[in-house]
Amino acid sequence: MAFLPSLCFISSHPNANAHFSAFREGLSLKGVRCEIVQNDLAGEDLSQFDYIITDISDERWLDLHQELAEKHPSLQRGVYYDNPERFVPGKYSLMAEKMIEECDLVLFANAEHPIVGVRSEAGEIDLSNKKTIGIGYYPQKQAQEIREKRGERAPKEGKVFVYVGGANEVYYEKAFPHFIDLLSTVISERGDLLENVTILLQQHPRARREGNIDAGLVSQFLKDRELPRGFRFEISDQATLGAIAGSDGVFYYQTSMNAQFAFGGVPLIVQVAHETYEDLLIRSGYLSVTTEKALIDVFSNGSASGNPSSLEKELGMRDNWADNLYEGLVKE
Numbered sequence: 001m002a003f004l005p006s007l008c009f010i011s012s013h014p015n016a017n018a019h020f021s022a023f024r025e026g027l028s029l030k031g032v033r034c035e036i037v038q039n040d041l042a043g044e045d046l047s048q049f050d051y052i053i054t055d056i057s058d059e060r061w062l063d064l065h066q067e068l069a070e071k072h073p074s075l076q077r078g079v080y081y082d083n084p085e086r087f088v089p090g091k092y093s094l095m096a097e098k099m100i101e102e103c104d105l106v107l108f109a110n111a112e113h114p115i116v117g118v119r120s121e122a123g124e125i126d127l128s129n130k131k132t133i134g135i136g137y138y139p140q141k142q143a144q145e146i147r148e149k150r151g152e153r154a155p156k157e158g159k160v161f162v163y164v165g166g167a168n169e170v171y172y173e174k175a176f177p178h179f180i181d182l183l184s185t186v187i188s189e190r191g192d193l194l195e196n197v198t199i200l201l202q203q204h205p206r207a208r209r210e211g212n213i214d215a216g217l218v219s220q221f222l223k224d225r226e227l228p229r230g231f232r233f234e235i236s237d238q239a240t241l242g243a244i245a246g247s248d249g250v251f252y253y254q255t256s257m258n259a260q261f262a263f264g265g266v267p268l269i270v271q272v273a274h275e276t277y278e279d280l281l282i283r284s285g286y287l288s289v290t291t292e293k294a295l296i297d298v299f300s301n302g303s304a305s306g307n308p309s310s311l312e313k314e315l316g317m318r319d320n321w322a323d324n325l326y327e328g329l330v331k332e
Contacts, residue, residue, distance in 0.1 A: 005050035005329055006033040009080075010041070010064070014205065015256055016055035016082045018139060019109065026322035032329070046072070051329065053078040053107065056096050065102040078105030083256055084138065084280055084315045086110075086118045090168035090254075093120035100125055110316030111136035111324065133328030136318025138259065142241055146264025149245030158196035158230060159302075162243050163272070164252040164261075165214050167204035172213045175253040175273035178290070180221050182272065183233075185292040186299065187225060193299040196230035202243050203235065204255075248302070251289075253277065262286070262311055269305065270298055280314035281306060
């Protein structure tokens with residue numbers, strides 16, 4: 001009989017925590033003891049577990065790995081790379097490189113990542129001498145909720161578009177300001193396309209803590225010009241899934257939720273930024289907008305889609321993800 005290890009998943013990011021909840025459910029069905037700790041480690045005895053696996057989002061976990069290596073060297077320490085992209089500009093990949101260097105084990109949501117590798121700004125991240133597990137997990141629960149809510153929508157006047165915001169320097173300093181500039185030009189050249197249109201900024205959970213930069217840009221935009229009749233640009237106070245479900249289209253830049261929009265049946269999905277970021281949606285045929293003319297075409301036509309089958313391949317999804325996770329942890 002195979003030895004069944006005990007695991008503790010540690011997270012401070014809602015995306016990783018949702019994945020960890022699914023992992024706990026899948027592993028528990030196979031008899032593996034799993035616990036999840038969020039944010040606060042006070043009072044936790046981590047030495048009782050065989051595996052300690054953290055997400056990538058918090059500098060504290062880097063310190064934790066170093067402390068565990070010193071005090072409990074027999075523990076298997078792992079990090080979970082939850083992003084389906086092999087390269088994520090900004091802090092994520094830089095933190096991933098540091099975490100991976102400190103750990104024995106690397107779990108990847110995308111089943112292809114142990115094969116193709118992942119990289120940071122400095123180049124390929126060294127996975128040699130690391131045990132890697134390509135799980136093949138991508139959650140569908142959010143997409144299902146979007147589909148269900150979209151089916152319950154009441155008829156409304158005008159169009160609603162949601163810009164799903166990010167939380168890194170590129171987004172704050174380049175991508176979202178460029179969207180604001182493009183929108184300004186559309187108002188000047190074809191303001192009629194934006195009559196009775198509402199745009200909602202759905203901020204990243206960290207955006208307000210990091211200075212509310214994108215909301216400030218919206219406020220300045222509204223002060224600087226005469227707006228088309230019935231046009232509104234607002235900061236969303238809704239939950240993200242509800243806002244997306246109630247929209248006629250989604251604009252985005254560098255969000256790990258992007259595939260949920262496609263699987264959720266949103267008819268218009270467009271990456272809008274200063275330059276095209278070759279994410280998995282773009283590689284699956286979805287639209288990138290970087291110019292005024294292209295954005296005018298989007299507001300004129302109102303739909304843009306890609307290839308969901310290609311998207312599943314890009315995500316490295318596997319039907320047997322729970323088996324992959326279990327066997328990767330149990331089998332030596």
